[in-house]
Amino acid sequence: RPVRLAEYRPSDFLIDAVELDVMLDPTATRVTARLRLRPNPAGRDNAALTLDGDDLNLVSAAIDGDPLRVDDLDVSPSSLTIANPPRRPFELTVTTLVDPSANTKLMGLYRSNGAYCTQCEAEGFRRITYFLDRPDVLAVYTIRIEGSEAENPVLLSNGNLVETGAAGEGRHFAVWHDPHPKPSYLFALVAGDLGVVEDQFVTMGGRKVTLKVFVEHGKEDRAVHAMESIKASMRWDEEAFGREYDLDVFMVVAVSYFNMGAMENKGLNVFNDKYVLASPETATDGDYANIEAIIAHEYFHNWTGNRITCRDWFQLCLKEGLTVFRDQEFTADMRSRPVKRISDVRGLRSVQFAEDAGPLAHPVRPEVYAEINNFYTPTVYEKGAEVIRMLKTWIGGDAFRAGMDLYFDRHDGQACTIEQFIACFAEVSGRDFSQFLRWYSQAGTPEVRIATAYDAEARTFTLDAAQSTPATPGQHTKLPVVIPLALGLVGPDGRDMPLVVGGAPAGPVFALTDETTRIVFENVEQRPAPSLFRNFSAPVKVVSDIADDDLLFLAAHDSDPFNRWQAAQTVALRHLVASVAAVRSGREPADEPRLAEALSRAFDPAESDCAYAAQIAALPSEGDVARELGEDVDPDAIHAARGFLKSAMRRRLGPQLLAAYERLAETGPYSPDAASAGRRALKVAALDLLAAGGERDGIARAHALYSGARNMTDRVMALQVLSLHASPEREDALADFARVYGQDPLLLDKWFVIQASAPLPDTIDRVETLMASPGFDIRNPNRVRSLIGTFGAGNPTQFNRPDGRGYAFVAGVVAELNASNPQVAARLLGAFRTWRSLEPQRRGKAEAALRGLADMPRLSADVADIVRRALAA
Ligand code: ARG
Numbered sequence: 063r064p065v066r067l068a069e070y071r072p073s074d075f076l077i078d079a080v081e082l083d084v085m086l087d088p089t090a091t092r093v094t095a096r097l098r099l100r101p102n103p104a105g106r107d108n109a110a111l112t113l114d115g116d117d118l119n120l121v122s123a124a125i126d127g128d129p130l131r132v133d134d135l136d137v138s139p140s141s142l143t144i145a146n147p148p149r150r151p152f153e154l155t156v157t158t159l160v161d162p163s164a165n166t167k168l169m170g171l172y173r174s175n176g177a178y179c180t181q182c183e184a185e186g187f188r189r190i191t192y193f194l195d196r197p198d199v200l201a202v203y204t205i206r207i208e209g210s211e212a213e214n215p216v217l218l219s220n221g222n223l224v225e226t227g228a229a230g231e232g233r234h235f236a237v238w239h240d241p242h243p244k245p246s247y248l249f250a251l252v253a254g255d256l257g258v259v260e261d262q263f264v265t266m267g268g269r270k271v272t273l274k275v276f277v278e279h280g281k282e283d284r285a286v287h288a289m290e291s292i293k294a295s296m297r298w299d300e301e302a303f304g305r306e307y308d309l310d311v312f313m314v315v316a317v318s319y320f321n322m323g324a325m326e327n328k329g330l331n332v333f334n335d336k337y338v339l340a341s342p343e344t345a346t347d348g349d350y351a352n353i354e355a356i357i358a359h360e361y362f363h364n365w366t367g368n369r370i371t372c373r374d375w376f377q378l379c380l381k382e383g384l385t386v387f388r389d390q391e392f393t394a395d396m397r398s399r400p401v402k403r404i405s406d407v408r409g410l411r412s413v414q415f416a417e418d419a420g421p422l423a424h425p426v427r428p429e430v431y432a433e434i435n436n437f438y439t440p441t442v443y444e445k446g447a448e449v450i451r452m453l454k455t456w457i458g459g460d461a462f463r464a465g466m467d468l469y470f471d472r473h474d475g476q477a478c479t480i481e482q483f484i485a486c487f488a489e490v491s492g493r494d495f496s497q498f499l500r501w502y503s504q505a506g507t508p509e510v511r512i513a514t515a516y517d518a519e520a521r522t523f524t525l526d527a528a529q530s531t532p533a534t535p536g537q538h539t540k541l542p543v544v545i546p547l548a549l550g551l552v553g554p555d556g557r558d559m560p561l562v563v564g565g566a567p568a569g570p571v572f573a574l575t576d577e578t579t580r581i582v583f584e585n586v587e588q589r590p591a592p593s594l595f596r597n598f599s600a601p602v603k604v605v606s607d608i609a610d611d612d613l614l615f616l617a618a619h620d621s622d623p624f625n626r627w628q629a630a631q632t633v634a635l636r637h638l639v640a641s642v643a644a645v646r647s648g649r650e651p652a653d654e655p656r657l658a659e660a661l662s663r664a665f666d667p668a669e670s671d672c673a674y675a676a677q678i679a680a681l682p683s684e685g686d687v688a689r690e691l692g693e694d695v696d697p698d699a700i701h702a703a704r705g706f707l708k709s710a711m712r713r714r715l716g717p718q719l720l721a722a723y724e725r726l727a728e729t730g731p732y733s734p735d736a737a738s739a740g741r742r743a744l745k746v747a748a749l750d751l752l753a754a755g756g757e758r759d760g761i762a763r764a765h766a767l768y769s770g771a772r773n774m775t776d777r778v779m780a781l782q783v784l785s786l787h788a789s790p791e792r793e794d795a796l797a798d799f800a801r802v803y804g805q806d807p808l809l810l811d812k813w814f815v816i817q818a819s820a821p822l823p824d825t826i827d828r829v830e831t832l833m834a835s836p837g838f839d840i841r842n843p844n845r846v847r848s849l850i851g852t853f854g855a856g857n858p859t860q861f862n863r864p865d866g867r868g869y870a871f872v873a874g875v876v877a878e879l880n881a882s883n884p885q886v887a888a889r890l891l892g893a894f895r896t897w898r899s900l901e902p903q904r905r906g907k908a909e910a911a912l913r914g915l916a917d918m919p920r921l922s923a924d925v926a927d928i929v930r931r932a933l934a935a
Pocket residue numbers: 183184321322324325326359360382435438
């Protein structure tokens with residue numbers, strides 16, 4: 063049953079062209095597929111033809127027009143086999159019936175608020191018709207859609223529109239043709255009564271592209287930002303990578319029932335409406351930024367994913383890691399580069415490092431899977447992006463761009479492997495990538511231990527680095543990887559010293575390739591503070607002997623903005639780890655005046671980049687502390703220690719916080735631009751500290767900000783601050799928000815998130831009550847993620863209640879969703895990804911909840927896979 067990379071074989075048959083005829087009907091949509099097949103020269107002789115299916119009803123099948131009888135076929139809902147097909151090119155016609163209204167899995171053809179839409183990645187096309195549903199079978203698609211004109215005035219598919227017309231009895235049709243051969247996972251169809259926003263983009267080669275964003279009627283004004291983001295993405299890909307769009311039309315459709323964020327179907331991207339819709343009245347700064355980034359991500363897939371796709375699903379990071387890297391660079395160029403880097407690293411550590419350290423750890427390119435949907439993970443996406451970034455850091459920007467150009471040139475139109483991608487960079491750089499490739503095959507976060515020594519007499523500074531990667535499930539021994547270490551030696555004057563090694567200028571990037579590496583810097587006149595892994599040059603955990611004093615110096619003086627932030631974070635994290643120990647032994651945590659001084663820099667009016675300052679002001683998260691501890695984790699002690707530190711910061715910085723809070727008050731009309739968003743983020747960071755410990759004055763201010771808010775960002779952030787502490791103001795604001803915004807599903811989601819993440823003992827009761835409220839809909843993944851997903855993965859103290867109720871609750875929802883939407887059910891189990899690191903009592907309760915699920919009858923492949931791996935010793 064598990065699929066293994068080592069067992070890859072080319073398909074025995076290829077499909078050159080597909081004609082689909084789709085007769086839409088809410089419960090009985092008839093799909094006729096005409097497939098132009100031929101034996102694959104690279105396949106086996108005399109092989110049977112087995113097409114994939116999933117939940118399909120066969121109506122009829124014919125070869126070259128001759129109907130096949132049932133005994134010519136071996137057919138089931140999940141496959142169709144023809145034992146002895148022609149050994150020459152032939153046409154197979156297959157008609158199937160599907161029920162889009164009953165499709166609650168939201169894979170294949172389903173209905174979202176009445177509109178028809180599809181999701182085919184990874185294996186959803188087989189829920190529409192029998193097919194060779196694998197990414198290395200590339201075909202040219204022509205799609206005829208027919209449906210009720212009144213219900214579905216809009217009929218969309220991939221490529222260019224070639225024909226439309228009436229079909230009688232109130233029905234009409236449209237024919238779409240996509241000239242670019244593509245794998246089935248990039249197919250899409252949308253039909254419904256939708257509003258549209260239109261614009262145009264002229265490519266660098268002069269092609270006029272019509273841009274359309276489809277949304278529910280009445281929400282057109284909320285599609286403007288998405289449209290602007292499309293144009294910015296198209297421009298950027300031309301400038302940064304020389305990539306031009308390749309069809310006459312590019313469409314985005316927003317749907318409200320969607321399992322993931324968005325999907326890069328050729329020419330017809332389908333989006334979770336959460337990542338399209340924005341207006342000043344309804345969206346926060348975070349929403350604007352997410353929309354811009356996800357529109358870019360899906361658009362960039364047109365080259366990294368669509369024109370060049372994956373040979374098989376093990377190569378998923380070939381398109382995802384690379385495309386995440388590209389969207390990160392886009393955002394860095396559109397906004398603040400250091401802020402983007404810091405927030406990406408925060409995200410990487412909180413989810414990917416956690417995944418890598420737990421039972422679900424897997425390599426960036428997995429070697430075996432039971433259910434591919436479970437491998438759309440932070441490891442494949444975010445660590446995959448870090449691997450691309452390291453590659454660039456290691457060979458340099460020019461070689462990187464040359465390698466990308468070669469990749470696009472050589473592999474356009476192909477389904478590729480990581481080896482083929484890497485070969486392009488080996489070729490342009492002349493380097494040997496065999497060791498670098500271990501980043502794709504070894505799971506686990508490497509740890510780098512750094513010891514340093516200054517010899518005043520010899521004027522040398524010696525750095526000893528030792529790397530190791532912990533064992534992960536199924537991988538007990540690890541080999542050294544290529545770790546690019548970007549560093550600087552910062553002198554007492556705050557300036558970088560020249561780096562001299564072996565009598566010659568060196569660095570600033572050093573490759574750590576062995577288990578241990580010693581670098582001796584020469585001509586070092588004074589003892590420097592070493593600034594290590596600048597800009598987070600490798601996705602590793604660093605353990606260094608650098609003293610807090612040096613880190614605090616770097617926090618003030620490092621020329622690398624990422625490391626100024628990192629230095630203060632490291633000091634804070636060390637402090638929090640010590641505080642947790644104090645809390646657990648009933649002692650009062652120590653005060654940290656020097657940390658307060660470092661954080662106070664964030665609120666200095668001289669700091670002009672407010673978004674950056676807000677990052678400085680934000681303490682390490684409870685998850686960061688848990689990961690640092692690694693074992694015997696008590697989430698309540700972490701919460702207490704962090705709360706103690708926040709209150710200490712409030713006491714020390716009170717007047718400065720207040721001054722900053724007032725200085726940053728909103729004045730003009732709302733604008734979501736990065737600088738304005740940064741001011742709001744810093745303002746709320748000040749407010750969060752002012753309200754630390756439930757301090758009355760801070761709570762009153764948060765309530766005033768809520769009531770007087772002139773935009774959704776202030777309103778939601780104020781509510782978030784209020785939600786952390788029980789108070790009448792909290793209840794008043796929560797009730798008000800529901801009254802005013804409760805009818806808008808995306809705003810209801812924000813209200814769910816805020817309540818589900820509250821670190822209060824009655825949170826679980828509220829979440830249960832909200833689940834039963836009319837606004838909640840278990841069939842809608844956004845509602846489920848906002849309420850239950852947040853409670854599970856975003857509320858360390860309440861999910862991990864010592865009584866085990868949090869675990870039992872989330873497991874219960876997983877059980878409920880297991881059959882109706884296994885993908886979303888499996889995602890919720892991400893909450894358990896670090897269960898083994900908990901202290902024994904909670905660990906036992908978490909395990910019991912997982913075992914209960916494991917014993918459930920008729921477990922879906924998705925849920926069974928996660929539960930089994932989570933429990934495997
Ligand atoms: N390719 C999409 C993206 O990252 C994600 C689709 C994931 N779909 C799934 N069923 N797992 O842009």
